[in-house]
Amino acid sequence: MNAKNLSKKGALFCFIAVSAFTTNLFAQNNLQKESELTNTQDVPKTFTANSAKMSAFDVDFTQAAERSVNGVVHVKTKIMQKQQSLSIPQDPFFQYFFGQPQLQLQPQQAQPILSSGSGVIISADGYIVTNNHVVNEADEIEVTLNDNRTFKATVVGKDPNTDLALIKIDAKDLTVIPFGNSDNLKIGEWVLAIGNPFNLTSTVTAGIVSAKARSINIITSDMKIEAFIQTDAAVNPGNSGGALVNIRGELVGINTAIASQTGSYAGYSFAIPVSIVEKVVADLKQFGDVQRAILGVSISDITDELAKDKNLKTMEGAYVKKVSDNSAAKTAGIKEGDIIIQVNDVKVKSVAELQEQIGRHSPGDKVSISVLRDEKIKTFDIELKNKKGSTDIIKNVGLETLGASFEELNDKQKANLKIPSGVQVVQVTKNGKFAKNGMQKDFIILKINNKPISTVSDIENAIKTVENSLDTDNALFISGMYPNGQAAYFAINLKD
Numbered sequence: 001m002n003a004k005n006l007s008k009k010g011a012l013f014c015f016i017a018v019s020a021f022t023t024n025l026f027a028q029n030n031l032q033k034e035s036e037l038t039n040t041q042d043v044p045k046t047f048t049a050n051s052a053k054m055s056a057f058d059v060d061f062t063q064a065a066e067r068s069v070n071g072v073v074h075v076k077t078k079i080m081q082k083q084q085s086l087s088i089p090q091d092p093f094f095q096y097f098f099g100q101p102q103l104q105l106q107p108q109q110a111q112p113i114l115s116s117g118s119g120v121i122i123s124a125d126g127y128i129v130t131n132n133h134v135v136n137e138a139d140e141i142e143v144t145l146n147d148n149r150t151f152k153a154t155v156v157g158k159d160p161n162t163d164l165a166l167i168k169i170d171a172k173d174l175t176v177i178p179f180g181n182s183d184n185l186k187i188g189e190w191v192l193a194i195g196n197p198f199n200l201t202s203t204v205t206a207g208i209v210s211a212k213a214r215s216i217n218i219i220t221s222d223m224k225i226e227a228f229i230q231t232d233a234a235v236n237p238g239n240s241g242g243a244l245v246n247i248r249g250e251l252v253g254i255n256t257a258i259a260s261q262t263g264s265y266a267g268y269s270f271a272i273p274v275s276i277v278e279k280v281v282a283d284l285k286q287f288g289d290v291q292r293a294i295l296g297v298s299i300s301d302i303t304d305e306l307a308k309d310k311n312l313k314t315m316e317g318a319y320v321k322k323v324s325d326n327s328a329a330k331t332a333g334i335k336e337g338d339i340i341i342q343v344n345d346v347k348v349k350s351v352a353e354l355q356e357q358i359g360r361h362s363p364g365d366k367v368s369i370s371v372l373r374d375e376k377i378k379t380f381d382i383e384l385k386n387k388k389g390s391t392d393i394i395k396n397v398g399l400e401t402l403g404a405s406f407e408e409l410n411d412k413q414k415a416n417l418k419i420p421s422g423v424q425v426v427q428v429t430k431n432g433k434f435a436k437n438g439m440q441k442d443f444i445i446l447k448i449n450n451k452p453i454s455t456v457s458d459i460e461n462a463i464k465t466v467e468n469s470l471d472t473d474n475a476l477f478i479s480g481m482y483p484n485g486q487a488a489y490f491a492i493n494l495k496d
Contacts (some may be wrong), residue, residue, distance in 0.1 A: 009147040024116045033278020050141050059247075064192055070146045072123045072242055075153070075167075076132055077138035079113040112139075118195035118242030119143065119167065120251060121176050122281060126151075126169040129281050130241030131256055132158045135165050137443070143169050144249075146202050155427055157284030160221045161255055161292070162276055162359070177243055178403035180230065180250025185209050193233035193269065195242025207233030207269075209222055216270060218237030218257055222410050223292060223387070227356035228270035229253045232403035235269035244271040251276070279360050288405060289418050291393060293361040295369075295385035297334065301351050305423045310337070316349040317341040320445040327336075332380040334371060341377070342370035358384070364391035388457070402463075402492065403432010406456045409444070420482065421454035422446050437490050439478075446480040466494055 117134035121127070128143065128255030135141055141153040158165040165486035177389040185191075186209065193205045211230040219226055229244065235255050244253035259264040261380040297319040302479045307315060317339040323330050334340075342348060343357040344367055361367060363386035371380045385391055414422065420441065422444045428435045445453045466474055476492040 004185055006205050011194075030350075032364060047168070059190065061190070061192060061204075061206055062248065063195070064245055064247050064249040067190065067253075068177050068194050068243055068245045068490070069202050069204060070175035070459050072146065072194045072196075072202070073119045073121060073128060073145040073200050073227060074116065074120045074199075075128075075134055075241060076114070076116045076142040076144070077135055079115070079138040080139045081139050095165060111113070116196065116199055116238055117240040118255070120241070120243045120254065121174050121193065122179075122251075124172065124174050124176055125173040127156070127281070127285065128153070128167050128169065129254060130165050130167060131254065132160050132163045132165045134241045135167060136160075137442075141336065143165060143167070144201070145171075145174070146242050154207045154412075155289075156296060157288045158426065159284065159290045160407075161219065161223045161290070162225050162280050163219055163283075164254065164270060164272060164277060166281050175247070177251045178244065179251045179274050179278055180246055180248070182252045182275045183210065183271075185229065185252055187211065187261075189246050191229075191231055191233055191252065192245050192247075193235050193237035193239060193242065193271075194245065195235070195255060197234075197236035197238040201239060203239075203398075205234040207231045212273075213350060213352040214270060214354055215350070216257065216259065219412070220410075220412070223294075224273060224274060225359045227276065227352040227359075228256065229273050229458060231271065232267060233269060234265045237263065239269075251277075273356065276356060279362075283362075287393060291362040292386065293358055293363050293365060294328065294387055295358055295384065296324040296329040297340075297350050297353065298322035298324075299340070301484045302339070312339070314339065314341075314372060318348060318354040320352045328382050328385045329369075332369070332382040334369065335373070336381060338371040338373050338378075340369060340371050342368075363393075401431040402434050403436075404434045404439070406445075406459060408455055411465045417444070417481075417483065419444070419446065421452055423453050433492050433494075437492055439490055442483055444480045444482065444487065445478055448476055448478050450477070463494070 039272050040075045115129060116425065119128040119130035122129050135155060136158065141155070143153045144150045151171055153167045153169045158166050169211065172178060189209045191207060192206070195203060197203055208231065209229060210232055213227045214230045215226040216228065217226070223385040229252070231244065232482055233244070235258050239255045243251055244255050248253050252274050255269060255271045257270045258265055258464060259268040259270070273308055280290055290461050291383060297448055298321045302312060302315050302317060306312065306319060318335060319334055320340065323334055323336055339399045340348060340354055343354065346357055348354045348409055356465050360386055363384055363385050363478055367382055367384060368379055383391070404425050407425050407426045409422050424433065425439065425443045428439060428441050445459065447453060448459065449466070451462065453459060462476060466476055474494045476494065478490045478492060
């Protein structure tokens, strides 16, 4: 498409977006005015279309925009693309420990891939929340404030299960957007989306909350949590990681995705509710990893087909398809076929709503779960566990010792790479042991000291074994590969 056609298409898109926004503006205020008149004494109980039209201008977004726009940043990332060439490593170390090497693919620097998104300042000393997909593959991250100051950023932690990430810049006295309460959002309530679409910095758009606890199946991780706020505020590429605020200028969500067949805004956008954001970023800041509570059930929404097949009398709740052994649910007495309808005092009508409620808790927290079983309500007091089946804190192992952080591969990644197990290095600090020995981000550890590595705990155990050993070498001999198939080997001396 040439620039002229693109310009015409953009002009048409803008006209349609503005027209839709104006229509919603009048309709929302019509409903709001009706409610006000109904609940007020000594005022007429009727009003005209003309009076509703005039009241549209009473909705003032300027204060919310002024309070929020300086708390949203422009996040620019650089990914160093790599080319491959054949070479044979000559270092005798490799031959001694690992045998005669085969032909290997070695990376060469090529033109970097540049990308951008948005972020929200959540503390005056430089902590910023954004989307995981904005910074996930980045080798360099640059943050530009609304006053045009620019800083280099580092990743504090990432959570692919919610598509959130926490990054940090070295700055003080920054403008912070205060957390609001996404639970109190009403369908039809006004919200503003603030971000940097198409590199147009500090862009503000308005819309209403169209739905809550919406699942759109865009997160592919095994323990995903999708309970999006759906709005009709215009969001485009570059808005990811930006703020969704209410008319008081409080953060109620992090803009994450759009529903579109073209890649541009087509009427619906989705944000992660701040009820989830607050929990995730607090864990990332304190532990480097999310302390995720697990109920231990396989669940599904109740469809008409499922209701008929199982002779269910309700269409609301989360249907329990399977209960895992040694799980919190199993210990408490939840069974296959139960329908979870409430967590503490909050009713849940879908899988997304259940995931949102459980996602706010940490391992060791006690919750009350109500289920429908044989058309009777039963309530269970449950102590939630982590993915290892305990209530222990899971820290991002190795960040201090090795200068790296890790993430276990999911089944899809292992199938694509044709490997039975492995743990990926998702972050390498500049002066850490891994970086000093040439290891790069995304390296997949297959073995340490000739023992297969399947979990982060395996790495932790390998470190402990070497540190407790009487062997004076105190070395980790690591073998693995990069996602492009390149094999590599490293010797990490823990005493250095």
